[in-house]
Each structure stands twice: as structure tokens, then as C-alpha cells.
Amino acid sequence: MRYIDFSKDKEQVSVIGIGTMRIAGLDEAAAEEFVRTALDEGINFFDHADIYGGGRSEEVFGRLLSAQPELRDKMFIQSKCGIRQGMFDFSKEYILSAVDGILERLKTDHIDSLLLHRPDALMEPEEVNEAFNELKKAGKVRHFGVSNMNRYQMDLLKSAVEEELCANQVQLSIVHTPLLDAGFNINMSDDPAVMRDGGTLEYCRMNDMAVQTWSPLQIGYFQGTFLNDERYPELNALMDEIAAEYNVGKDVIAYAWNLRYPAKMQVITGTSKAARIKDAAKAADICLSRRQWYDLYRAAGNRLP
Numbered sequence: 001m002r003y004i005d006f007s008k009d010k011e012q013v014s015v016i017g018i019g020t021m022r023i024a025g026l027d028e029a030a031a032e033e034f035v036r037t038a039l040d041e042g043i044n045f046f047d048h049a050d051i052y053g054g055g056r057s058e059e060v061f062g063r064l065l066s067a068q069p070e071l072r073d074k075m076f077i078q079s080k081c082g083i084r085q086g087m088f089d090f091s092k093e094y095i096l097s098a099v100d101g102i103l104e105r106l107k108t109d110h111i112d113s114l115l116l117h118r119p120d121a122l123m124e125p126e127e128v129n130e131a132f133n134e135l136k137k138a139g140k141v142r143h144f145g146v147s148n149m150n151r152y153q154m155d156l157l158k159s160a161v162e163e164e165l166c167a168n169q170v171q172l173s174i175v176h177t178p179l180l181d182a183g184f185n186i187n188m189s190d191d192p193a194v195m196r197d198g199g200t201l202e203y204c205r206m207n208d209m210a211v212q213t214w215s216p217l218q219i220g221y222f223q224g225t226f227l228n229d230e231r232y233p234e235l236n237a238l239m240d241e242i243a244a245e246y247n248v249g250k251d252v253i254a255y256a257w258n259l260r261y262p263a264k265m266q267v268i269t270g271t272s273k274a275a276r277i278k279d280a281a282k283a284a285d286i287c288l289s290r291r292q293w294y295d296l297y298r299a300a301g302n303r304l305p
Contacts, residue, residue, distance in 0.1 A: 001014050001015070001016070001041060001042025001043060001281060001284050002014070002015045002284040002285070003015065004210060004264045004265075004266070005264070006076070006113070006143065006166055006167070006210055007143050007164055007166045008164055008208075011076070011112075011143075012044075013044060013045045013076045013210075013266070014042060014043045014044050014045045014266075014284070015259055015265060015266050015267065015283075015284050016041075016043050016045070016255070016266070016267055016269065016280050016281055016283060016284055017043070017045035017046070017047050017078075017212060017266050017267065017268045017269070018034075018038045018043055018045065018046050018047065018268075018269055018277065019047045019214065019268045019269055019270045020046060020047060020048050020052055020057045020058070020061060021049070021052045021053070021057060021270060022057075022270060022271070022272045023052075023053070023057050023060050023061065023272050024052065024053025024054075024056035024057045024059075024060060025053075025056075026060050026272060028063065028064070028067075030272075031060050031061065031063070031064045032064055032068075033274050034272055034274065034277070035061075035064060035071065037274040037277045037278060038277050039071070039074055039075075041277065041278055041281035042281065042284075043277070043281060044074060044075055044076050045075075045076045045078070045266065046061070046075055046076070046077050046078065047078050047079075047080075047169075047212070047268050048061065048077065048078065048079040048080070048102070048106070049079060049080035049081070049083075049117060050079060050080065050081050050083075050098055050101060050102050050105075051080075051083050051117070055101070055105055058079065058102060058105035058106050059105045061105075061106055062104075062105050062106040062107035062108070063107070065106060065107045065108060066107040072108060075112075076112045076113070077106065077108065077111050077112050077113075078111065078112060078113035078114070078115065078167075079102045079106070079111050079113075079114060079115075080114070080115040080116070080117040080147055080169075081094075081095060081098035081099065081102065081114065081115075081116070081117060082094075082095075082098075082116045082117040082118060082120060083117045083118055088117075088118050088119065088120040088121075089120060090116055090120040090122075090123035090124075090127070090128055091124075091127060092127040092128070092130050092131040092134075095116075095128070095131040095132075095135075096131055096134065096135070099111070099114060099135055099140055099141060100140075102114075103140060109139070109140070110139055110140050110141065110142060111140070111141055111142070112142050112143060113141070113142065113143040113144065113145060113166065113167065114135065114141045114143070114144055114145070115144070115145045115146055115147045115167065115169055116128070116145075116146045116147065116149075116157075117147050117148070118147065118148050119148065119149050119150075119153050123156075123157070125156055125157050125158075125159050125160035125161055126160045128157060128160070128161055129160045129161045129162055129163075132144050132161060132162070132163045133162065133163070136163060143163075143164070143166045143167075144161075144163045144164070144165060144166065145165050145166045145167035145168060145169070145209070145210070146165060146167070146168050146169075147168065147169035147170070147212075148168075148169065148170060148171070149168055149200075150197050150198040150200050150203075151197075151198045151199055151200055151202075151203035152198055154168065154203065154207075165207070165209060166209060166210060167209055167210035167211070167212055167266075168200065168204050168209055168210075168211060168212070169212035169213075169214055169268065170200060170211065170212070170213060170214070171213070171214050171215050171218075171221075172211075172213040172214075172215075172216065172258055173213075173215060173216045173217060173218055173219075173226070173254065173258070174226065174235065174254055174257050174296055174297065174300045175218075175219050175220075175226045175232065175235070175300045175301070176215070176218065176219065176220055177297065177300070177302060178196045178197060179197055179200055179201050180201070180297075181193075181302065182194060182195040182196065182197075183199075183201075183202075184304055184305060185305055188305060192302070192303075201261070201263060204263055204264075205262075205263045205264075208264065209264065210264040210265075210266055211261070211263045211264060211265050211266065212266045212268050213258045213265065213266065213267055213268060214268045214270075215270065216254055216255055216258050216267050216268070216269070217251060217254055217270070219231075226254075226300075227239075227250060227251060227254070232299075232300065232301070234299045235296065235299040235300045235301075236250070237299075238295060238296060238299045239253050239254070239296070239299075242288070242292055242296070246286055248279065248282050248283075248286070249279050251276070251279060251280070252279055252280065252282045252283045252286065253283075253286070253288075253296075255267045255269075255280055255283035256283040256286040256287070256288050257288060257293060257296055259283060259284070259286075260287065260288045260293050267280070267283065
């Protein structure tokens with residue numbers, strides 16, 4: 001497994017992170033296999049959110065930690081808050097109450113990282129700062145970050161937030177590339193030239209923030225996986241060819257494609273299957289060539305000027 005520094009404290013986290021959105025229905029034995037498989041592969045990063053399974057995903061994980069508390073020290077646990085029914089909420093009151101709920105469900109006295117889940121247009125950075133400071137002082141949260149934010153939203157937060165913003169979790173896959181397209185098509189008049197994110201990836205690189213990529217196998221916003229999808233014959237054929245070269249499955253190549261971007265990259269998997277977790281771990285050892293990376297980008301239907 002390969003690791004990156006998560007913060008200025010240089011705490012090491014695996015470049016493959018395990019997303020827990022789909023574990024709400026796991027029984028005790030399956031949950032243990034899920035966690036231990038990841039740990040055995042050197043994966044120490046577990047990504048939660050208070051909304052996953054309506055809180056049940058954290059409860060499943062928490063029952064395991066309650067039964068086997070020795071596992072906690074082997075993990076870097078992250079969760080997210082801010083999404084409520086029909087709205088987003090970064091108020092101090094809600095952040096504090098959300099973290100208390102997260103800790104109760106996870107059966108732990110602290111989480112290693114808290115991300116603000118989606119931008120709240122009504123956020124008051126000073127109020128967020130107060131919440132973060134209280135959580136840090138109380139020992140409930142060690143590090144902080146954001147999810148799905150552009151550079152200006154992060155700068156707005158940083159105008160008042162004193163804690164380091166360590167990570168930004170964003171959607172990226174070979175076939176979902178708005179974070180990259182405008183950079184290639186600068187000063188062009190076609191649709192890929194439209195700047196939809198304000199240079200988020202470049203901002204994260206300049207500020208040494210981890211870039212956590214979610215839905216690395218998805219077409220758009222939860223439209224299914226592009227693996228073996230008949231709409232992407234050229235991409236799948238090329239992925240098969242490259243996968244054979246590395247003796248891995250093509251899902252591993254999809255993860256490796258995300259990891260090839262030269263920032264502090266993490267891939268957040270969405271699987272609850274032990275075999276797929278083992279496969280995902282292999283991506284940490286693959287460094288695609290520049291030619292392979294660009295060929296995959298173009299095979300997905302993207303064009304270069």
C-alpha cells in the first residue's frame with residue numbers, strides 16, 4: 001500500500017480509502033470481513049457520512065468497534081456532515097450536534113477527520129470556525145476538510161477558519177472529468193471549455209490538500225458503472241489491454257487512472273465486497289504512463305484541442 005501525508009502533522013493515510021455508504025445492511029460477520037480485509041491490505045482510511053444509510057452505516061461500523069475496540073487504533077476514520085433533508089446546514093449548532101451523533105453511532109470518542117459535505121450558500125465562516133475550534137478543543141475531531149467545494153468556497157471558509165483544511169472530496173472518474181476538461185480547453189468556445197469548478201484540482205495542489213475522489217467507476221451522478229458498459233466500447237477495450245499488461249482487473253486501472261494525477265490523491269471505493277477491496281488495493285502499486293493516462297481519457301470520449 002502507498003500512503004500520503006494527510007495534514008501538516010504528516011499523519012499517513014492510505015491512497016485507497018474505503019467508502020462505507022453501502023454497508024448499512026451488513027451483519028456482524030460481513031462487517032468484520034469488510035474491515036479486516038481492508039486493514040490486511042494496508043488500507044487504514046475509512047470514509048463515512050452521517051447520511052449514509054440514514055446513519056445505519058455508522059451504526060454497523062460502531063457495533064464492530066464496540067465489540068473489538070483494539071481495531072480503532074489501526075484506523076483513520078473520517079465522516080461528513082452538513083446535508084439535511086432538503087437543505088444544507090453549516091451552522092455551528094448543527095455541526096456540533098451532527099458530530100455528537102456521529103461519535104455515538106461509531107462508538108468512538110473522536111474522529112480523525114470531519115468534512116463539510118456539500119456547500120451551504122448560507123454558511124457563515126466565523127460560525128464554522130467556532131464549531132471547529134470547539135470540536136478540536138474537546139478532542140472530538142482531529143482534522144477538518146470539505147467535500148464538493150470549489151476554490152472560492154474554500155477561500156471563503158479560510159477567511160475565518162483557523163484550522164487547516166486538509167482535504168477536498170470530489171467526484172472524478174475516467175468518464176466524469178469536469179475537473180479536468182476546462183483546463184485542456186482553455187480559450188476555446190465549445191462546451192468542454194466551460195469552467196465549472198474554478199480550478200479546484202490546481203487549488204488543492206497549491207494548498208497541499210488531499211484530493212479524495214468519489215464514484216471512481218461511475219458514469220456521471222450515480223448513473224451506473226462504465227465497466228463493460230456498451231456505450232464505452234473503446235474505453236473498455238483499452239482498459240482490458242492495459243489491465244492485462246499489469247495482470248489486474250480493469251476496475252484497478254480505473255482507480256490507478258485517478259491516482260496518476262500528481263496531487264495528494266486518494267480513491268474512495270464504494271464496494272462492500274472483500275474481493276473487490278483486495279483488487280482496489282492493487283491500484284496503489286500501479287503508475288500509469290503519461291501515454292496510457294491520456295489514451296484512457298480520450299477513449300472515454302473526451303477530446304484534446
